[in-house]
Amino acid sequence: ELKVEQNPLFLSMQEGKNYTIYCNYSTTSDRLYWYRQDPGKSLESLFVLLSNGAVKQEGRLMASLDTKARLSTLHITAAVHDLSATYFCAVVQLYSGGGADGLTFGKGTHLIIQP
Amino acid sequence: ETGVTQTPRHLVMGMTNKKSLKCEQHLGHNAMYWYKQSAKKPLELMFVYNFKEQTENNSVPSRFSPECPNSSHLFLHLHTLQPEDSALYLCASSPGTRTYTFGSGTRLTVV
Numbered sequence: 001e002l003k004v005e006q007n008p009l010f011l012s013m014q015e016g017k018n019y020t021i022y023c024n025y026s027t028t029s030d031r032l033y034w035y036r037q038d039p040g041k042s043l044e045s046l047f048v049l050l051s052n053g054a055v056k057q058e059g060r061l062m063a064s065l066d067t068k069a070r071l072s073t074l075h076i077t078a079a080v081h082d083l084s085a086t087y088f089c090a091v092v093q094l095y096s097g098g099g100a101d102g103l104t105f106g107k108g109t110h111l112i113i114q115p
Numbered sequence: 116e117t118g119v120t121q122t123p124r125h126l127v128m129g130m131t132n133k134k135s136l137k138c139e140q141h142l143g144h145n146a147m148y149w150y151k152q153s154a155k156k157p158l159e160l161m162f163v164y165n166f167k168e169q170t171e172n173n174s175v176p177s178r179f180s181p182e183c184p185n186s187s188h189l190f191l192h193l194h195t196l197q198p199e200d201s202a203l204y205l206c207a208s209s210p211g212t213r214t215y216t217f218g219s220g221t222r223l224t225v226v
Contacts, residue, residue: 004157031213033215040222041219042117042205042217042218042219042220043205043217045214045215048214088158090158092213093160101163101213102148102160102163102171102173103150103158103160103215104160105157105158105159106157107157108157108158
């Protein structure tokens with residue numbers, strides 16, 4: 001059974017600080033997803049990481065993937081209040097569904113950035 | 116709007132009621148999914164449909180009954196639910212390339 005673990009689950013930080021969210025998964029997978037969710041809203045896709053060593057950056061967020069360690073990180077640089085949200089990582093479950101594989105999610109990291 | 120539309124946005128139902136959730140996409144995607152997001156558990160995959168055929172049922176109780184009449188529409192029929200079924204139900208679609216578009220969800224409360 002595929003398991004995805006995120007830590008921390010809750011993070012309160014001040015604006016201007018740096019921090020990293022970690023995502024471990026239990027079985028081989030060839031891609032890793034990061035999503036953002038604002039309260040009462042749906043999931044917004046942030047990054048899709050496709051290979052070992054992949055690194056992607058968008059603004060103050062940078063995600064990386066180490067498939068050998070089965071670890072992905074989401075790094076926040078010089079945090080601002082607008083980044084307050086819940087962040088999820090997810091891994092594809094490999095079915096025989098002809099490419100229609102579903103996602104297994106971590107529990108999410110609830111991030112609060114205080115002025 | 117993401118291109119995946121879910122209705123209703125909010126639903127309150129009694130344990131003896133029957134209701135349905137609807138998901139619609141006109142993105143040309145062939146795969147559609149139901150996920151459940153509750154306060155106590157991570158986002159859980161419930162059902163997967165590919166080209167209208169159910170390819171995965173993640174041990175979901177029979178009080179949840181999915182229906183996919185065509186590649187653009189997905190329903191989740193609900194009957195005799197329990198209070199613990201209260202959750203945000205998210206629909207997603209995919210062109211089969213393992214990229215996903217999520218709807219805004221239906222917030223379900225069972226009383």
